[in-house]
Amino acid sequence: MTNLKTRLHCFAGAAALGAALFTPAWAQTQQDEDGAYSGIDDIVVTAQRREQSFQETPLSIQVLGPDAMQRGQLSQAVDLNRLVPGIQIGAGGNAAQIYIRGVGDFAASALSNPAVAVNIDGVYIARPQGVNSSFFDLERVEVLKGPQGTLYGRNASGGAINLITRRPELGEFGGYLSFEYGNYDRKHGQGAVNVPIGENAALRAAFDVIDRDGYLSDGNDDDVKQSARIRFLWEPTDTISLLLNADYADEDGKGTGTVFLPRIPGTDPWDSSSSPEANAILTTTPPLGFIVPPVGTDSYRDNQFWSLSAELTADLGFAILTVLPAYRDAVISERNYPAGLRNTIPEGTSEATSVEVRLSNETDILSWVAGVYYFNEKQVSEQQIYEGVLQDNIIHFEPDVESYAVFGQATLSVTDWARVTGGLRYTDESSTVEGDIFTNSPTAAPPGAMLPALLVDFGGETSFDSLTWKAGVEFDIGPDSLVFFNASTGFKAGGHNQTIEPLATYDPEKLRALELGLRNRFLDGRLQVNAELFHWTYEDGQVASVVFDPLANISLLTQNAGNAKIKGGNIDIVAQLTPNSTLTLFAEYNDAEYKEFSYDTAFSIFGSPLFNPASSGCTPSAPFPGSIPGTLLTTLDCSGFQMARTPEFTATASYEHVFELGGSGTLTPHVDMQYVSSRWLSTEFVPNVRADEYTILNADLTYDSPDGAWSVSIYGRNLTDKPYYTGGSLQAFVPPLAYVTIGAPRVYGGRVTFRF
Numbered sequence: 001m002t003n004l005k006t007r008l009h010c011f012a013g014a015a016a017l018g019a020a021l022f023t024p025a026w027a028q029t030q031q032d033e034d035g036a037y038s039g040i041d042d043i044v045v046t047a048q049r050r051e052q053s054f055q056e057t058p059l060s061i062q063v064l065g066p067d068a069m070q071r072g073q074l075s076q077a078v079d080l081n082r083l084v085p086g087i088q089i090g091a092g093g094n095a096a097q098i099y100i101r102g103v104g105d106f107a108a109s110a111l112s113n114p115a116v117a118v119n120i121d122g123v124y125i126a127r128p129q130g131v132n133s134s135f136f137d138l139e140r141v142e143v144l145k146g147p148q149g150t151l152y153g154r155n156a157s158g159g160a161i162n163l164i165t166r167r168p169e170l171g172e173f174g175g176y177l178s179f180e181y182g183n184y185d186r187k188h189g190q191g192a193v194n195v196p197i198g199e200n201a202a203l204r205a206a207f208d209v210i211d212r213d214g215y216l217s218d219g220n221d222d223d224v225k226q227s228a229r230i231r232f233l234w235e236p237t238d239t240i241s242l243l244l245n246a247d248y249a250d251e252d253g254k255g256t257g258t259v260f261l262p263r264i265p266g267t268d269p270w271d272s273s274s275s276p277e278a279n280a281i282l283t284t285t286p287p288l289g290f291i292v293p294p295v296g297t298d299s300y301r302d303n304q305f306w307s308l309s310a311e312l313t314a315d316l317g318f319a320i321l322t323v324l325p326a327y328r329d330a331v332i333s334e335r336n337y338p339a340g341l342r343n344t345i346p347e348g349t350s351e352a353t354s355v356e357v358r359l360s361n362e363t364d365i366l367s368w369v370a371g372v373y374y375f376n377e378k379q380v381s382e383q384q385i386y387e388g389v390l391q392d393n394i395i396h397f398e399p400d401v402e403s404y405a406v407f408g409q410a411t412l413s414v415t416d417w418a419r420v421t422g423g424l425r426y427t428d429e430s431s432t433v434e435g436d437i438f439t440n441s442p443t444a445a446p447p448g449a450m451l452p453a454l455l456v457d458f459g460g461e462t463s464f465d466s467l468t469w470k471a472g473v474e475f476d477i478g479p480d481s482l483v484f485f486n487a488s489t490g491f492k493a494g495g496h497n498q499t500i501e502p503l504a505t506y507d508p509e510k511l512r513a514l515e516l517g518l519r520n521r522f523l524d525g526r527l528q529v530n531a532e533l534f535h536w537t538y539e540d541g542q543v544a545s546v547v548f549d550p551l552a553n554i555s556l557l558t559q560n561a562g563n564a565k566i567k568g569g570n571i572d573i574v575a576q577l578t579p580n581s582t583l584t585l586f587a588e589y590n591d592a593e594y595k596e597f598s599y600d601t602a603f604s605i606f607g608s609p610l611f612n613p614a615s616s617g618c619t620p621s622a623p624f625p626g627s628i629p630g631t632l633l634t635t636l637d638c639s640g641f642q643m644a645r646t647p648e649f650t651a652t653a654s655y656e657h658v659f660e661l662g663g664s665g666t667l668t669p670h671v672d673m674q675y676v677s678s679r680w681l682s683t684e685f686v687p688n689v690r691a692d693e694y695t696i697l698n699a700d701l702t703y704d705s706p707d708g709a710w711s712v713s714i715y716g717r718n719l720t721d722k723p724y725y726t727g728g729s730l731q732a733f734v735p736p737l738a739y740v741t742i743g744a745p746r747v748y749g750g751r752v753t754f755r756f
Contacts, residue, residue, distance in 0.1 A: 039524060039525025039526055039576070040525055040526065040528050040574050040576055042054065043063050043140070045057055045061065045142055046142075046164065047142050047160075047162065049151055049360060049409075050360060050362060050367065050369065055482065055519045055530075058421070058472060058474045058484035058486065058517065059144060059146075059486070059517075060144065060145040060146050060515055061143065061144050061145070062084055062142075062572075063141065063143070064084070064143075065139075065140050066138065066140070069083075069141065070751075071670060071700055072698075073717065073747075074135050074141070075132075075135050075136070075188070075208075075210055075223065076096075076131075076132040076133075076135060077096040077098065077118075077131045078090070078096065078132075078726065078743075079135070080141075080161075081726065081743065082674050082698070082717075085570070085588050085651065085652050085674070086101055086145060086588050086590070087099065088104070088645040088646070088647070088679070088727075089726065090726040090727020090741050091108075091726070091741050092106060092128075092727075093108065093255070093256060093334060093338055093343060094129050094251070094255045094256050094301050094303070094336065095127070096108070096129075096132060097128070097727055098114060098116040098118070098128070098158075098161070099115075099644075099645045099646070100115075100116055100145050100146075101145060101146075101566055101568075101590055101592065101646065102538075102564070102566055102644070102646035103116070103159075103511065103536075103566070104158055104645065105128075105492075105542070105544065106543070106545075106556075106682065106727075106729075108128045109383075110127075110379050110381040110383075110397065110399060111433070111496055111498060112558055113155050113493045113495060113542075114128055114492075115155065115156075115157045115158040115509070115542075116155075116156070116159050117148065117155050117156040117159075117160040118131050118160070118161045118163070119152070119161070119162050120163045121163070121245065121311070122162075122324050123309050123328070123354065124152075124352075124354060125328070126328070126350060126352045126375075126377045127332070127350050129251075129305075129330065129332055130249075130303075130305045130330050132225070133208075133225050133227045133250075133251055133305060134163055134247075134249070135163070136190055136206060136207075136227060137190070137192045137204075137206035137208070138164060138165055138166065139164045139166045139167070140164050141161065141162070141164070142160075142161070142162040142164065143159065143160075144162070145159045146488065146490075146511075146513045146534065146536070147159070147468070147488050147490025147512070148160045148488075148490055149466075149468025149469070149489050149490035149491060150407060150424065150468055150470045151407065153403075153405050153407070153468075154375070154403055154405075154427055154429065154466075155493055156490050156492075157490040157491055157492040157511040158490075158492075158511070165206075165229065165245075166192065166231075167204070167231065167233060167243070168194055168203055168204040168232065168233040169194050169196075169202055170200065170201070170202050170233070171196050171202070172194055172196060173194060173195060173196055174194050174755070174756055175193035175755075176191055176754060176755045176756070177190075177191040177753070177754045178190045178191060178752070178753040179752055179753075180751040180752075181749055181750060182715075182747055182748055182749020182750070183748055184213045184214070184215065184747065185211075185212065185213045186211075186212040186213075186223075186749055187209075187210070187212070188211075188212075188751075189207075189208075189209045190206075190209070191206065191207055192204060192205065192207075193206075200234065200236055201232070201233060201234045202232075202233050203232050204230070204231045205228070205229070205230050205231075206228065206229045206230075207226075207228045208226070209225075209227075210223050210224065210225055210226075211223075211224050212224070214253075214254055215270050215742075215744055215745055216257045216271070216742075217268065217270060217271045217275055218254075218274045218275070218297045218299075219297075220254045220256065220257020220258075220272055220274075221254075221256060221257050221744075224252040224301075225249060225250060225251040225252065225253075226249070227247070227248070227249040227250075228249075229246070229247040229248075230245070238315075240312075240313070241311075241313045242310065242311070243310065243312075245308070245310065245311075246308050247305075247306065248304075248305070248306040249304070249306070250303070250304050251301055251302070251303040251304075251305075252301060252302060253300075253301055254299045254300055254301065255300065255301035255334055255336055256336060256741060257272055257273070257299060257337070257741075258273045258340075258728065258740055259271065259273055259739070259740060259741075260275070260278035260737065260738075260739065261688045261689070261725075261738040261740055262737075262738075264277050264281065269723035269745075270723070270745055272295075273295045273337065273340065274295040274296060274297045278295065279294035279295060281737070282295070282340070282731070282734060282737060285734050285736060287733070287734070288390065288733040288734060289733075289734045291389055291390060292340070292388060292390065292731070292733050292734060293342070293386070293387065293388035295340055295342075296337065299336050301333075301334045302333045303330070303332045303333065304331045305328070305329070306329050307328035307329065308326070309326035309327070310323075311323070311324050312324075316359075318361065319359040319360060320359065320360050320361060321358075321359055322356075322357070322359075322360070322371075323355075324356040324357075326352075326353070327351075328351075328352045329350070329351055330348075330349065330351075331348070331349055332345055332348040332349070332350070332381075333345060333346060333348070338739065339546050339729040339731060340731040340732070340737065341385055341386070341387055341546075341554070341732065342384070342387070343383065343384070343385055343386075344386070345381065345383050345384075346382055346384070347382070348380065348381035348382065348383075349380045349381075350377060350379045351377065351378050352376070353375070353376045353377075354373070354374060354375045354376075355373070355374045356371060356372070356373045356374075357372050357373075358370060365412065366411070366413070367410065367411045368409065368410035368411070369408065369409055369410075370407065370408035370409075371406070371408070372404075372405065372407075373403075373404070373406075374403070374404055374405075375401070375403040376400075376401065376403070377399075377400070378400050379398065379399045380398050381398075381399075382394065382396045383395045383498075385554070385555070387554065387732075387733065389441060389443060391439075391441060391553060391554055392439060392440040392441045393437055393438065393439050393440075393441075394440065395436075395438075395498050396435060396436055396438075397433055397436075397459065397498060399431065399432070399433045399495075399496065400432045401429065401431045401432075401493070401495075403427060403429040403493070404429070405425055405428070407424065407426075408424060408425075409421065409423030409424075409470065418475050419474050419475075420473050421470065421472040421473070421474070421486075422469075422470065422471050422472075423471075424467065424469050425467070425468045425469075426465065426466070426467050427466045427468070427491075428463075428465045429464060429493055430462070430463040431461070431462050431493070431495050431496060432459070432460070432461045433460065433496040434459045435458045435459045435496075435498060436455075436456070436457045436458065437454075437458065437553070438453060438454055438455065439451070439452060439455050444553075456500055458496075458499060458500055459496060460496070460504065462494060462495070462496065464494055466491045468490055469488070470487070470488040471488075472484060472485060472487070472488075480520065481518075481519065481520045482520075483516075483517070483518050483519075484517045484519075485516050485517075486514070486517075487512070487513070487514050488512075488513050489510065489511065489512050490510070490513075491509065492508060492542060493508055494508040497549075497555070497558060498555060499550060499551060499553070499555055500549075500550055500551065500627065502550065502627055503549060503550055503600065506558045506559055506560050507540055508540065509538070509540045509541050509542045509560065510538075510539045511537065511538050511539070512536065512537045513534065514534065514535045514536075515535075517533075518530060518532070525576075526575070526576040527573070527574070527575050528573060528574040529571075529572075529573045531572070532569055532570050532571075533568075533569040534568060534569065535565075535566070535567045536566035536567070537565060537566075538565070538566060540560040540562075540563070541562060541564055541597075542560060542561070543558070543559060543560075543562075543599060543683055544556055544558045545557065545559070545599060545683055545684075546729055546730070547600070547601035548602030550626050550627050551628060552602050552628070552631055559599040561597050561598060561638075561683075562596035562597035563594075563597075564592060564593060564594045564643055565592070565595055566590065566592040566643070567590075567591050567592075568588065568589040569588070569589055570586065570587060570589070571586070572586045573586075578657075580657055580658040580659070580660070581655070581656065581658070582656055583655050584652075584653065585651070586651060587649070587651040588649070588651070589648065589649055590647070590648060590649075591648065592643035592646040593640065593641070593642060593643065594638060594639055594641050594643060595639060595640075596639050597637070597638040597639050597683075598618075598635050598636060599635070599638075600634070600635050600636075601633065601636060602626065602632070602633055603623040603631075603633055604623065604631070604632045605628075605630055605631050605632075606630040612735055613634065615684065615686065615730060615735030615736075616684050616685065616686070616735075617641075617684060617685030617686045618636040618637055618638035618641075618685060619636070619637045620634045621634050621635040621636075621637070622634070638685060641685050643680075644679070644680045644682055644683050645679060646679055647676045647677040647678065647679040647693075648678075649676075650674070650675065651675045652672065652673065654670065654671065654672035654673075655670070655672075656669065656670035656671075663706060664706060665703060665706045666703070666704045667702070667703050668701070668704070669699070669700075669701050670699065670702070671698070672697075672698050672699075673695060673696065673698070674696045675694075675695045676694055676695075677693045678690065678691060678693045681725055681726075681727050681728045681729075681740055682728055682729045684730045684735075686730065686735075686738075688736065688738040689729070689730065689738050691725040694722050694723075694724040695720075695722065696718050696720075696722060696743075697718070697719045697720055698715075698716065698717045698718070698719065699715070699716050699719060700713055700714065700715035709754065709755055709756070710752065710753060710754045710755065711752070711753045712750070712753075713751045713752075713753075714748075714749070714750045714751075715749060715750070715751070716747070717744065717746070717747045718743070718746050718747065720746070723742060723743070723745070724742070724743045725740045725742055725743070726740075726741045726742065727740060727741045728741055
């Protein structure tokens with residue numbers, strides 16, 4: 001064992017030497033009372049359902065603290081693009097499409113499942129529309145890369161994002177108010193107050209209000225929302241605590257919009273796809289542009305979310321009992337134009353209930369957690385997909401998902417420097433859907449039918465179960481050095497499509513991951529060097545594509561399209577160059593390729609062509625009969641392509657220096673950059689959805705008063721006004737044209753914060 005430990009230490013030293021060529025993670029540095037070096041602050045995380053130092057957590061994880069979130073203007077999920085390398089977030093309408101290392105979900109509809117689980121204080125957020133209003137008064141954001149099937153279960157095949165809000169503090173009165181104004185008439189107010197109630201109770205109330213004009217020429221890509229949260233903590237004894245939570249959010253404005261590719265010469269990159277120039281090209285482009293309706297300017301968003309949850313913790317002596325019940329309600333009403341189609345949800349509702357009960361304990365020898373989990377979501381949704389005379393369908397569906405799970409994970413200390421981890425989770429899930437499709441198009445309606453006419457009923461029941469596991473080893477190879485190896489699995493739930501057989505349902509997807517990680521601190525804690533290698537095997541991957549379904553309707557369907565290999569590595573360093581200056585660097589390489597990737601789409605109906613095989617960039621099969629008489633299908637083979645939304649290289653760098661002003665406060669300039677290499681925006685592998693590489697530059701300057709009671713900041717984001725794209729798709733009937741989401745242009749402004 002001693003030889004093994006020596007070899008591991010040598011490996012760590014070699015990796016650290018290589019890492020010095022690059023560099024790091026989001027951490028802060030600290031000084032002693034004399035202003036000398038005292039090392040990089042420890043960050044506490046709870047990714048494994050227990051408190052651990054970031055440097056002692058054997059996971060692929062990145063963490064954002066309050067300073068990084070405020071500096072990066074983190075107010076919605078898409079803002080994580082510029083803060084967390086290896087993550088790509090776009091929008092399907094107003095729903096966040098979150099991808100980690102190529103694993104994600106494009107559909108973002110009531111019938112789809114995300115591949116990255118988002119949790120707020122341990123409560124899973126089922127609807128991706130409900131994520132954006134939760135980024136305020138946070139203690140930290142934890143981004144877990146790779147399958148989290150043991151502790152987080154369903155829909156965590158790509159990873160998990162944990163939003164940890166600030167807890168009430170006993171015996172403390174305080175809070176803050178922050179006000180910001182920037183270009184695009186950005187007005188942002190945020191604040192919180194902590195109020196003690198006697199000796200054993202406290203309440204914390206927080207709010208967040210944003211009103212910003214849209215980045216696009218038609219006013220889309222705005223940000224208008226109001227959010228509030230109340231948390232009440234009661235600790236009647238040293239062994240019992242009860243935390244009650246309630247939150248509410250209202251999202252308004254026009255919502256997410258798209259831009260037109262190929263970009264029209266002489267136009268601004270942020271000219272909307274609804275611009276006269278874009279619509280003029282649409283209506284003159286074959287094959288069907290002349291009868292496709294123009295992209296409209298009548299987008300809107302009117303969504304409300306509220307939730308109640310509780311966390312009961314009791315020390316039973318042999319273990320800590322945690323009970324976490326939660327209820328979340330969503331009302332979604334919006335209109336947008338993804339892929340150039342008018343998609344309207346007059347009103348959709350979601351009611352999600354979950355309960356998690358777990359026992360845990362931690363000793364010098366053994367740390368363990370075991371529990372049971374229940375989840376149920378009932379939805380009612382109506383959706384109109386309008387494409388003029390070509391298609392005008394109204395789809396009504398009521399999905400009902402019920403899931404049960406039992407899980408456990410334990411870490412055993414074999415020696416004082418070596419540990420092993422094992423975990424299992426069993427999930428049993430059922431999904432039921434009742435739905436129907438009506439048409440307002442006389443060309444699609446049955447002969448003699450009154451409009452709107454029923455095209456078809458769809459739905460049914462499907463069920464599945466899954467056993468996910470984790471095994472790992474970790475070694476302390478020095479006072480501040482850790483090496484770990486994990487093998488783990490995860491899955492994403494199966495479900496239903498808004499059509500009939502053979503595409504009515506899809507199976508769960510699965511992911512197996514191997515990761516080798518290294519955590520190091522050197523130079524008395526002034527240099528932090530972390531590195532990782534990963535290899536993922538992706539099976540039965542769910543791919544959502546805009547296709548012609550078996551009814552010859554245009555539809556966004558999810559299919560199990562095939563398998564992929566995802567492999568690469570990263571290096572992450574924080575260097576405290578002086579007591580007042582910090583340099584961070586991060587670089588990740590990701591080779592992600594579809595090994596087997598094919599899916600079906602309608603080729604023709606009654607001899608009339610529907611699909612141009614060249615529009616996908618993939619190889620089509622010979623047409624074959626569909627389940628509806630008179631229809632022909634084709635299978636598209638996209639094997640060998642780089643996975644969508646998966647840049648091969650990403651990198652970030654930042655530098656800041658705190659200037660002491662001789663007892664008059666501090667002045668802190670901060671600069672950072674992000675580089676992302678070229679990538680596919682969708683699974684249509686044609687030039688218009690191939691995004692170029694980009695580099696984004698940001699800077700800010702903050703003055704803090706001597707007593708820390710107030711601060712003033714000025715900032716600039718995307719200083720070079722670089723256009724970069726986050727997602728999109730081809731226009732279904734005019735496949736040369738693409739409609740894509742675009743990142744924020746140059747933004748700047750100022751912020752003042754008061755603390756009390």
